[in-house]
Amino acid sequence: MTETRPKQGKSVFIRTYGCQMNVYDSERMADLLKPMGYAPASAPDDADLVILNTCHIREKAAEKVYSELGRLKKAKARRADAGADMTIAVAGCVAQAEGAEISARAPVVDMVIGPQAYHRLPELLARAARSRGAVLETDFAVEEKFDRLAAREADGPAAFITVQEGCDKFCTFCVVPYTRGAEVSRPVDAIVGEARALAAQGVREVTLLGQNVNAWSGAAPAGDNSGDWRLGELCRHLAKIDGIERIRFTTSHPRDMDDGLIAALGEEEKLMPYLHLPVQAGSDGVLKAMNRGHTAEHYVRLIEKIRAARPDIAISGDFIVGFPGETNEDFEETLALVETVNYASAYSFKYSRRPGTPGAAMRKQVAEAEKDDRLARLQALLERHRTDFNAAQIGRALPVLFEKPGRHPGQLVGRSPYLQSVHANAPDSMLGQIAPVRIEGVTPNALAGALNDEGEDAA
Numbered sequence: 262m263t264e265t266r267p268k269q270g271k272s273v274f275i276r277t278y279g280c281q282m283n284v285y286d287s288e289r290m291a292d293l294l295k296p297m298g299y300a301p302a303s304a305p306d307d308a309d310l311v312i313l314n315t316c317h318i319r320e321k322a323a324e325k326v327y328s329e330l331g332r333l334k335k336a337k338a339r340r341a342d343a344g345a346d347m348t349i350a351v352a353g354c355v356a357q358a359e360g361a362e363i364s365a366r367a368p369v370v371d372m373v374i375g376p377q378a379y380h381r382l383p384e385l386l387a388r389a390a391r392s393r394g395a396v397l398e399t400d401f402a403v404e405e406k407f408d409r410l411a412a413r414e415a416d417g418p419a420a421f422i423t424v425q426e427g428c429d430k431f432c433t434f435c436v437v438p439y440t441r442g443a444e445v446s447r448p449v450d451a452i453v454g455e456a457r458a459l460a461a462q463g464v465r466e467v468t469l470l471g472q473n474v475n476a477w478s479g480a481a482p483a484g485d486n487s488g489d490w491r492l493g494e495l496c497r498h499l500a501k502i503d504g505i506e507r508i509r510f511t512t513s514h515p516r517d518m519d520d521g522l523i524a525a526l527g528e529e530e531k532l533m534p535y536l537h538l539p540v541q542a543g544s545d546g547v548l549k550a551m552n553r554g555h556t557a558e559h560y561v562r563l564i565e566k567i568r569a570a571r572p573d574i575a576i577s578g579d580f581i582v583g584f585p586g587e588t589n590e591d592f593e594e595t596l597a598l599v600e601t602v603n604y605a606s607a608y609s610f611k612y613s614r615r616p617g618t619p620g621a622a623m624r625k626q627v628a629e630a631e632k633d634d635r636l637a638r639l640q641a642l643l644e645r646h647r648t649d650f651n652a653a654q655i656g657r658a659l660p661v662l663f664e665k666p667g668r669h670p671g672q673l674v675g676r677s678p679y680l681q682s683v684h685a686n687a688p689d690s691m692l693g694q695i696a697p698v699r700i701e702g703v704t705p706n707a708l709a710g711a712l713n714d715e716g717e718d719a720a
C-alpha cells in the first residue's frame with residue numbers, strides 16, 4: 262500500500278480466479294499499471310479499469326466470468342450515467358481459450374488479453390481507448406513478458422515468483438497446455454534478481470511457481486561451471502540469499518521429480534517440508550487414459566523415496582473423480598492409494614469436460630450422480646487424513662512465519678512449515694518474523710497456539 266496520489270488519479274480493480282500463477286500475474290499487472298497512474302480500487306464499481314484474470318480449468322470456473330461480466334455491465338451503465346467511464350478487460354486463461362468469442366458473447370468487454378500478453382497492457386489500454394470494438398491480444402511471448410515486467414513490489418513477508426510457465430504434458434483432461442502454451446523456464450539471473458529484490462523488502466518466504474515447476478531447467482549463472490541446473494540446484498542457490506528463510510515450490514509433476522530435487526529436499530533446511538504432488542487417480546487404466554505417463558505404483562514408490570530423504574515431509578495432492586471410463590473398481594483404487602499415501606491436504610474435483618481436450622471426446626463419460634457420489638466418498642477420506650494430520654501437531658512447537666494481523670486484537674496469523682494457518686497472540690512487531698509456536702488447538706481450517714517461552718526447544 263502506498264499513500265502517494267496517482268499521477269492521473271485513475272483506479273483499477275483486478276479480480277483473480279484460478280491458480281497461484283494467476284495470483285502472481287495479477288500482482289504483476291498491478292505493478293505495471295501503478296506507474297501509469299492506476300491506484301487499486303476497493304470495489305469494481307468504483308474502478309476506471311476492471312480486469313478479470315480468469316481460469317478455464319473447469320466449466321464452473323470459466324462460467325463465473327460471464328456472470329461477473331453481467332454484473333459489470335450494470336456497473337458500467339451506472340458509471341456512464343454519472344459521466345464516468347469503465348474499461349473492462351478479460352485476462353488469463355479464458356481469454357486465451359475463447360479469444361474473440363468473449364467479446365461476441367459479452368460486448369461490454371473492451372479488451373481480451375491472454376496470460377502471456379499482459380506486459381503489453383499499457384499499449385493495449387491506449388489501443389482500447391481509440392478502438393470501437395474490443396482489442397484482442399493472445400500471442401505467446403513468455404520470455405518477452407517477463408523481460409518487460411515492472412519492478413517487483415512486495416506485499417507481506419511471503420511472495421510468489423513464477424519460474425516456469427506452460428505445459429508439454431497434455432493430460433487428456435486438461436486445458437493448460439492450450440491456454441498457457443509450451444513449457445518455458447525463466448533464466449536463473451532473472452529469478453535471483455526478483456528474489457533479492459523481494460528479500461530486500463522484507464520477504465522471508467518465496468514460493469516458486471510453475472504449472473510444472475519441477476520441469477524448470479536453466480544454465481548455471483556466469484562464472485559457475487556446473488552446467489545445466491534443475492530445480493534442486495536453483496533452490497539451493499536461492500537458499501543462499503540473505504533474508505530468504507523459506508523456499509517452497511508448486512506444482513510438481515511426478516515425472517519430473519528427479520533425484521537432485523529429492524536430495525535438495527532432504528538436505529536444504531530452507532526448503533519447507535511440504536510437497537504438492539498431484540496424482541489425479543489410483544488406477545493404472547485411468548492414469549493411462551489420462552496420459553499421466555506413470556503408474557500408481559511408480560507414484561507410491563516416489564513418495565516413499567521422498568519420505569526417506571525428508572521424513573517429516575507433508576504430502577498434498579490433486580484428484581479427479583469420474584474421468585471417462587472410470588469404473589467403481591478404478592475409483593476404489595484411488596481410495597486405496599489415498600490410504601497408502603496419507604495426504605496432509607488435498608484438492609479433489611469432479612471431472613469437467615473441457616472443449617478441445619481429448620477427454621471431452623471420449624466415450625463412456627461418467628454420470629454426474631456417480632461423480633457426486635465418488636467425490637463425497639473421496640473427500641470424506643481426505644478430510645479424515647487432513648484432520649488427523651492437523652491434530653498430530655498439538656503439543657509440538659512449529660516455527661511460524663507471521664504474515665498478517667488475526668481477527669482478534671493482539672493476534673497474528675502465520676504459516677507453519679506444512680502450510681497450515683496458525684493463530685497466536687503476538688505483538689505486531691513480530692510480523693514478518695519466524696518464531697516457534699506451541700500448538701494447543703485445532704479448528705477446521707487453522708491451528709491455534711502460544712508463542713513458545715524463551716529457552717524452550719522448537720522441536
Ligand code: SAH
Pocket residue numbers: 318319434435436437472473512513514539541579580581610611612613614615
Ligand atoms: N499442473 C498441475 C495442475 C494444473 S490444474 C498438475 O499437473 O498437477 C490443477 C488441478 O485441476 C489438476 O491437478 C486437476 O486435479 C484439476 N483439473 C484439471 N483439469 C480438470 C478437469 N477437466 N476437470 C476436473 N479437474 C481438473
Ligand code: SF4
Pocket residue numbers: 428429430431432435436437438472473514
Ligand atoms: Fe494439466 Fe497435466 Fe499439464 Fe498439469 S501436467 S498442467 S494437469 S496437462
Ligand code: F3S
Pocket residue numbers: 278279280281282283315316317318353354436437440441472
Ligand atoms: Fe486456471 Fe489457467 Fe491456472 S486454467 S488453474 S488459471 S493455468
